[in-house]
Amino acid sequence: MEISNVEVPEYFICPISLQIMKDPVTTISGITYDRDSIEYWLFKNQNTICPVTKQPLQRDSDLTPNHTLRRLIQAWCTVNAAYGIDRIPTPKPPLSKFYVLNLVRDLWLPDLQVKTLQKLEGIAVENDRNKSYMVEGGLVKALMYFIISCHRKRQTEGLEEALSLFYLIRGLLGQEKIPLSQNEEIVESLIWVLGFDGVLDHVALKVHAAYALKAVTERANSSTLAKLKPEFFDKIVRVLRGDISQQGINALLHVFLKTCPCGRNRMMMIEAGAVFELIELELNIPEKKTTELILGILFHLCSCADGRAQLLNHAAGVAVITRRILNVSNTADDRAILIISVISKYSGTNGVLQEMLRVGTVVKLCMVLQADCAVHLKDKAREILRTHFDVWKDSPCIDLPTLTTYTR
Incomplete structure (x- = not known):
């Protein structure tokens, strides 16, 4: 490798990052890597093999600092300083697993909670190894019970740090169990946080609470989800309507998608005005992932007569669904066509069918039959066109030979 016309010794280069190592460590497989790179490989990506030798390499494998190699790299950097190469600083010793586990245990002590949360948040941002130790030490359970305690006491001290810490470790949760014995109270506590306005950094707080709520609902069983209250859906609809980032919106949409089966x-969502807000959201934030989530939720809500009625009462309801077909992704196509199918089958009044002509739904269905779409989507589009052929065949908006060709 060559930097600034200086040849870098091959053994200075990390096999993963292909950059000069700042903190070389040797694994049990005998290969030396830069600490950040191998820890990311083990903890973030959850790999269990050595990238070079392909030998088994557990996440808790010892990473032995290669002090000799690090000193050689530092000396080489000093010698070549004239070429603009900065000397690599001596790395700070990594925190021990025992130290991190002790901090997690301190989180259960009321007098130490806030200071402990601040310490944990500080070391969590350093690397994924520290986060992994925290998760292994039971941090998720401790955080959830702390948030519940804040809700019970109606106190906010430490709440920002607790939710920020949960957000930081979200990528390492995997199948980590959220404590379900008090799941209802956890949900109520997070919904309470989502109602904050004008306190602390309420936008960031809502985003972090949304991610925590997403993690809880993803791991909750069906009986727990069946006990949700109207306030749960009312609050989420209000938050989606208000001041929250794109990340927070998608997290809450995941919550809706998980709970609407x-x-x-579904009835409580509809009563909370979710259909109208989802259409408004799609009109204002046409982003791929958001669109896919919204269409998935609307499909479930349109299985109810009241849900279909709300969508049809929105001036842009049918139009926005139609416009997303063939314009976003295969997932969006699937969900949008299913929504059109349900509406045309169960709410296909003459007025609705004429609106589908006016906003181009019928044309889009014909385009689906010509496009490189999944077979089941073509079958669904053909079924819709055949069912309402007698209504649409006389329209000046449709070329009859084309419609006839695709409905044979």
Whole structure:
């Protein structure tokens, strides 16, 4: 490798990052890597093999600092300083797993909670190894019970740090179990946080609470999700309507998508005005992932007559669904066509069918039959066109030979 016309010794280069190592460590497989690179490989990506030798390499494997190599690299940098190469500083010794576990245990002591949260947040941003130790030490359970305690006491001290810390470790949760024995109270506590306005950094707080709520609902069983209350959906709809980032919006949409298969929850969403807000959201934030989530939720809500009625009462309801077909992704196509199918089948009045002509739904369905789409989507589009052929065949908006060709 060559930097600034200086040849870098091959053994100074990390096999993963292909950059000069700042903190070389040797694994049990005998290969030396830069600490940040191998820790990211083990903890963030959750790999279990040595990238070079392909030998088994556990996440808790010892990473032995290669002090000799680090000193050689530092000396080489000093010698070549004239070429603009900065000397690599001596790395700070990594925190021990025992130290991190002790901090997590301190989180259960009321007098130490706030200071402990601040310390944990500080070391969590350093690397994924520290975060992994925290998760292994039971941090998730400790954080959830702390948030519940804040809700019970209606106190906010430490709440910002607790939710920020949960957000920092979210990528390492995997199948980590959220304590479900008090799941209802955890949900109520997070919904309470989502209602904050004008306190602390309420936008960041809501985003972090949204991610925590997403993690809880993803790991909750169906009986827990069936016990959700109307306030749960009312609050989320209000938050989606208000001041929250794109990340927070998508996290809350994941919550809706997870909870809406339950019929009782669908009715509460509809009563909270979710259909109208989702359409407004799609009109204002046409982003791929957001669109896919919104269409997935709307499909579930349109399985109810009231849900279909809300969508049809919105002036842009049918139009926005139609415009997303063939314009976003295969997932969006699938969900949008299913929504159109449900509406045309169960709410296909003459007025609705004429609106589909006016906003181009029928044309889009014909385009689906010509496009490189999945077979089941073509079948669904053909079924819709055949069902309402007698209504649409006389329209000046449609070329009859084309419509006839695709409905044979």
